[in-house]
Amino acid sequence: MVGACVVRPLGEGAHELMSIAVQPAHQKTGCGTALLQWVIAFFHKSGASRIEVGTGTFGYQLAFYQRHGFRVTGIDRDFFVNHYPEPIFEDGIQLFDMLRLKLEYPGSAA
Numbered sequence: 086m087v088g089a090c091v092v093r094p095l096g097e098g099a100h101e102l103m104s105i106a107v108q109p110a111h112q113k114t115g116c117g118t119a120l121l122q123w124v125i126a127f128f129h130k131s132g133a134s135r136i137e138v139g140t141g142t143f144g145y146q147l148a149f150y151q152r153h154g155f156r157v158t159g160i161d162r163d164f165f166v167n168h169y170p171e172p173i174f175e176d177g178i179q180l181f182d183m184l185r186l187k188l189e190y191p192g193s194a195a
């Protein structure tokens with residue numbers, strides 16, 4: 086296994102991508118993109134209305150989701166401070182706030 090993801094139903098056809106990760110040795114080889122594309126297609130076929138995800142306010146992960154059509158819907162201030170025991174740093178910058186993003190499937194009113 087090189088990667089995994091966790092998706093939970095939110096009700097009314099919405100699902101949240103809680104976590105997605107690829108083993109470091111396999112990152113930047115297209116596995117994450119393939120997994121995300123599979124998740125998007127799977128829930129579209131299942132009749133879902135949208136997928137939501139939360140990520141940091143900067144970094145390659147933000148582009149990773151936006152490239153697949155996710156749009157920013159809000160910000161959860163201090164999420165990474167309030168929900169993790171240790172400070173989290175990416176590229177030497179501390180993560181404070183979580184951006185909430187949503188991918189709406191075409192034809193969905195959600």
Ligand SMILES: CC(C)(COP(=O)(O)OP(=O)(O)OC[C@H]1O[C@@H](n2cnc3c(N)ncnc32)[C@H](O)[C@@H]1OP(=O)(O)O)[C@@H](O)C(=O)NCCC(=O)NCCS
Pocket residue numbers: 104105106107108111112113114115116117118119139140141145146149
């Ligand atoms: C996010 C993640 C799942 C993407 O998986 P991946 O297999 O690396 O993804 P891909 O190979 O399909 O690459 C997708 C893009 O991310 C970029 N990327 C991946 N890892 C990167 C890194 N460490 N630094 C900078 N860019 C990175 C790739 O270069 C690629 O961008 P490009 O198309 O412009 O070249 C993976 O990097 C990961 O597990 N990261 C740690 C956990 C994490 O941050 N999960 C998301 C939480 S919101």
